Amino acid sequence: MKINFAPSMVHLLGSEGGFSNHPKDPGGMTNLGVTKATWERWVGHTVSEADMRALTPEKISPMYKRKYWDAVSGDALPSGLDYAVFDAAVNSGPGQAAKWLQRIVGVDADGAIGPKTLAALGRMDARVVLDAFKDYRLSFLHSLDSWGTFGKGWGRRVTEVTATATLMMA
Secondary structure, eight states: OGGGHHHHHHHHHHHHOSOBOOTTOTTOSEETTEEHHHHHHHHTSOOOHHHHHTOOHHHHHHHHIIIIIGGGTGGGSOTTHHHHHHHHHHHHOHHHHHHHHHHHHTSOOOSOOOHHHHHHHHTSOHHHHHHHHHHHHHHHHHHSTTHHHHHHHHHHHHHHHHHHHHHHHO
C-alpha cells in the first residue's frame, strides 16, 4: 500500500540493527541491513568501513525504496503483505520474494510482480497469503547452509514480521 513504505522502513530497520561484520555472514560488512557491496553499487564507488559506519536511515531510504519496495510493487500490495514481501526482498532478494508470492497466488513465478500477480492476489484473502508467504520464507531459510549460525534470529525475524504485518492488515 502506498502509505506503508515509511512505517515498513521503521520496522525493517528495527530488525536489521546497526553495523556488523560477522565472519560467517556472506554479506560481509553491513550497516542498517545494507551490505558494503550493495552500497557500493548504489553510490557507484568503493566505500570504506568509516563510510559504512556513517550510514543513516535518511541516506539509505531511497535505495531501499527503489531496489526493494518498488521492485516488489510495494505500493500495489495489500497493507501488511507489502511489509512482509518488502522485508523478504531485502533479505532474500526481490526476485525470490516475488516468486514466493506468485507461487502462492498461482501465477507464473517469473520474479516480477505485475498485473497478473496483483489480479490473482486480489481474489485471495491477504491473511491466507501472508501465512503461506511466511511458510515459503521459512522453508527457504531452513535450506541455507548458514541456517545453523543465523537460523534462530531469522526464524524470530520472520515470526515478528508476520505478526507486525498481521497488525498492519487490521
